[in-house]
Amino acid sequence: MGNRKQPIVEIRNLSKSYRRGSEVISVLENINLDIPEGEFLAFMGPSGSGKSTLLNLIAGIDGADSGMILVGGVDITSMTESELAYWRSINVGFIFQFYNLIPVLTAFENVELPLLLTWLSRKERREHVEAALRMVNLSDRMDHYPGQLSGGQQQRVAIARAIVTDPTILVADEPTGDLDRASAESVLGLMALLNREFGKTIIMVTHDPHAAEKAHTIITFEKGILGAPV
Amino acid sequence: MHLFKLIYRNTFRHKQRTWLTILGVTIAILAFGILRTLVNAWYAGVEASSSVRLITRNSISLVFPLPLSYKEKIQRIPGVENVSYAVWFNGTYISEKNFIPNFAIEPESFLEIYPEYVLPDDQKAAFFRDRGAVIAGRKVAERFDWKIGDTIPLIGTIYPGTWNFTLRGIYHGAEKNTDETQFFFHWNYLNESLKKSLPNRADQVGIYIEKIADPDLAPRVSEAIDETFKNSLAETLTETEKSFQLSFISMTEAIVVVIQLVSFMVIIIIMAVVANTMVMTARERIGEYAIMKTLGFGGWHLSVLIFGESLLITTIGCVFGVALTFPSAKIFREHIGTYFPVFTISLNTMLLSLAASTLVGIMAAVAPAWHATRIRIAEGLRRIG
Ligand SMILES: Nc1ncnc2c1ncn2[C@@H]1O[C@H](COP(=O)(O)OP(=O)(O)OP(=O)(O)O)[C@@H](O)[C@H]1O
Ligand SMILES: [Mg+2]
Numbered sequence: 190m191g192n193r194k195q196p197i198v199e200i201r202n203l204s205k206s207y208r209r210g211s212e213v214i215s216v217l218e219n220i221n222l223d224i225p226e227g228e229f230l231a232f233m234g235p236s237g238s239g240k241s242t243l244l245n246l247i248a249g250i251d252g253a254d255s256g257m258i259l260v261g262g263v264d265i266t267s268m269t270e271s272e273l274a275y276w277r278s279i280n281v282g283f284i285f286q287f288y289n290l291i292p293v294l295t296a297f298e299n300v301e302l303p304l305l306l307t308w309l310s311r312k313e314r315r316e317h318v319e320a321a322l323r324m325v326n327l328s329d330r331m332d333h334y335p336g337q338l339s340g341g342q343q344q345r346v347a348i349a350r351a352i353v354t355d356p357t358i359l360v361a362d363e364p365t366g367d368l369d370r371a372s373a374e375s376v377l378g379l380m381a382l383l384n385r386e387f388g389k390t391i392i393m394v395t396h397d398p399h400a401a402e403k404a405h406t407i408i409t410f411e412k413g414i415l416g417a418p419v
Numbered sequence: 420m421h422l423f424k425l426i427y428r429n430t431f432r433h434k435q436r437t438w439l440t441i442l443g444v445t446i447a448i449l450a451f452g453i454l455r456t457l458v459n460a461w462y463a464g465v466e467a468s469s470s471v472r473l474i475t476r477n478s479i480s481l482v483f484p485l486p487l488s489y490k491e492k493i494q495r496i497p498g499v500e501n502v503s504y505a506v507w508f509n510g511t512y513i514s515e516k517n518f519i520p521n522f523a524i525e526p527e528s529f530l531e532i533y534p535e536y537v538l539p540d541d542q543k544a545a546f547f548r549d550r551g552a553v554i555a556g557r558k559v560a561e562r563f564d565w566k567i568g569d570t571i572p573l574i575g576t577i578y579p580g581t582w583n584f585t586l587r588g589i590y591h592g593a594e595k596n597t598d599e600t601q602f603f604f605h606w607n608y609l610n611e612s613l614k615k616s617l618p619n620r621a622d623q624v625g626i627y628i629e630k631i632a633d634p635d636l637a638p639r640v641s642e643a644i645d646e647t648f649k650n651s652l653a654e655t656l657t658e659t660e661k662s663f664q665l666s667f668i669s670m671t672e673a674i675v676v677v678i679q680l681v682s683f684m685v686i687i688i689i690m691a692v693v694a695n696t697m698v699m700t701a702r703e704r705i706g707e708y709a710i711m712k713t714l715g716f717g718g719w720h721l722s723v724l725i726f727g728e729s730l731l732i733t734t735i736g737c738v739f740g741v742a743l744t745f746p747s748a749k750i751f752r753e754h755i756g757t758y759f760p761v762f763t764i765s766l767n768t769m770l771l772s773l774a775a776s777t778l779v780g781i782m783a784a785v786a787p788a789w790h791a792t793r794i795r796i797a798e799g800l801r802r803i804g
Contacts, residue, residue: 245796245797248713250712250713250796250797250800251795251796251797271717274712274715274716274717275715277713277714277715278714278715279715283713283714285800289706289710289800291425291707291710291711292432293425293428293429293432294425294428298424302711302714303714303715305421305422306714306715306716350714
């Protein structure tokens with residue numbers, strides 16, 4: 190699998206460590222990785238091996254110590270904080286383990302949130318939001334608040350929010366980690382669909398072998414070292 | 420949707436906490452408004468004073484009188500346009516509780532020098548004609564339900580006996596801050612009576628009031644008056660009406676300063692209360708702020724949310740507080756109004772309340788907004804779950 194197309198993500202000599210007091214914990218050491226466009230990639234590996242750390246670096250929500258990350262040919266490691274924020278709003282869709290919806294906003298408003306940063310008109314925003322919610326099969330739950338939705342439904346709203354801006358890459362950190370079997374199945378089905386039908390590049394961290402099965406490629410972490418793509 | 424909607428929803432997420440905070444702001448602004456109004460009322464007498472009026476009193480103390488014979492001499496001093504005089508009578512109406520400032524005056528010259536006490540012409544003429552007549556301010560007349568023609572008895576304290584007056588006029592103030600609580604009657608009426616009962620206290624006045632042509636003349640004329648009576652039996656002290664009023668107020672100025680301090684302390688206390696609410700609120704939402712940052716929202720957006728929420732709380736509190744100031748001031752006026760002839764909430768006080776509440780809203784949000792702006796996304800997200 191793999192190199193069907195030009196890589197959308199290129200990682201070069203990437204290192205990341207955390208400092209805890211005087212102790213420096215090296216999490217990622219000299220990582221090199223290419224992710225082709227249209228890929229559905231899963232990161233697996235033991236807890237604390239640095240999966241989330243790498244995902245956050247690719248998504249531009251954390252900074253590297255050294256090395257380079259190119260997304261769509263653009264080096265995101267050299268961007269300032271506000272450049273990165275703008276870049277994220279256009280290029281990255283996020284799906285987290287705990288849905289991360291704003292509890293005081295309805296499903297519709299949560300999905301609309303990232304569009305407030307665009308120049309779209311109210312009407313255009315409405316169209317985008319409705320299309321995204323239709324995609325995740327929640328058109329009838331638009332006016333529900335997160336507290337009125339099941340975990341699986343909330344995660345689907347989060348997916349709608351992630352895709353509403355039509356980002357370059359989708360990143361998902363244990364998207365099914367908090368869901369029961371059936372809900373997980375529907376969320377994974379949705380992600381597979383987005384990858385297959387809409388060509389979305391998806392990078393997913395998971396502990397669940399069942400979830401990893403949906404991916405084209407699985408990379409296993411071992412203490413900051415990447416295993417060969419499988 | 421707009422960010423303002425999110426501000427609104429965030430504000431009322433914890434209804435009880437928010438309303439309690441708003442209640443705190445309301446009470447603080449109410450207290451602030453009343454205290455400011457009290458301070459203003461204190462100074463109202465000074466502000467209402469005219470810069471073309473001088474007051475001459477006995478240089479030893481206000482309680483010592485001046486001879487009536489000074490009038491002519493003062494009249495001849497260059498710069499003096501008119502002279503009048505008054506005696507602090509200090510009579511009691513029925514009971515000590517009914518405090519009414521009452522003075523024996525020389526009607527024609529007095530009303531000429533105090534044009535802010537406005538009377539209809541017929542009432543004025545009736546007052547001048549009848550030596551037993553009295554005029555009263557609109558507020559006292561309303562308070563005791565006096566009608567023209569009523570007989571009003573005062574019990575003398577300085578001048579013993581019961582003194583009956585006929586109400587011939589009710590004056591109203593030309594300005595908003597004119598004192599409408601006073602009671603003026605003929606000095607002659609008092610003097611004629613004293614001539615018979617206490618001859619050694621007759622032909623004396625408490626103060627002289629001079630009208631001068633130009634405020635700039637005040638120092639020169641004052642000096643000339645005091646010079647005239649130097650080395651005479653009763654030496655004089657002449658000053659502007661404003662400093663005369665201030666000399667009364669200075670006796671209680673310490674209290675006024677304390678009231679002013681308390682009014683600002685109230686604001687500082689509520690600042691701490693609102694800041695506490697905002698810190699709690701922002702801490703609970705660190706995860707949500709991290710999500711918004713992830714989506715591309717900047718520190719600026721988060722600041723709008725936090726400042727917006729804080730200002731919404733303080734502004735609602737301010738509106739309620741200012742609204743409640745009016746009925747409270749009314750109650751205040753009804754109970755102790757006669758001590759403060761002017762007890763109205765000024766526009767200035769309302770603007771000051773608004774400014775104070777805005778300041779509170781801003782100060783309370785500074786730390787949480789700063790914190791939210793600086794939180795690193797990866798850290799913030801870690802707090803969820
Ligand atoms: N902010 C931080 N400060 C200090 N250490 C950190 C920080 N974030 C992560 N780490 C450490 O870095 C290592 C990798 O963390 P990471 O979250 O990437 O692991 P993970 O593979 O996603 O684990 P899990 O499967 O449990 O989610 C861990 O040892 C973790 O304790
Ligand atoms: Mg993780």
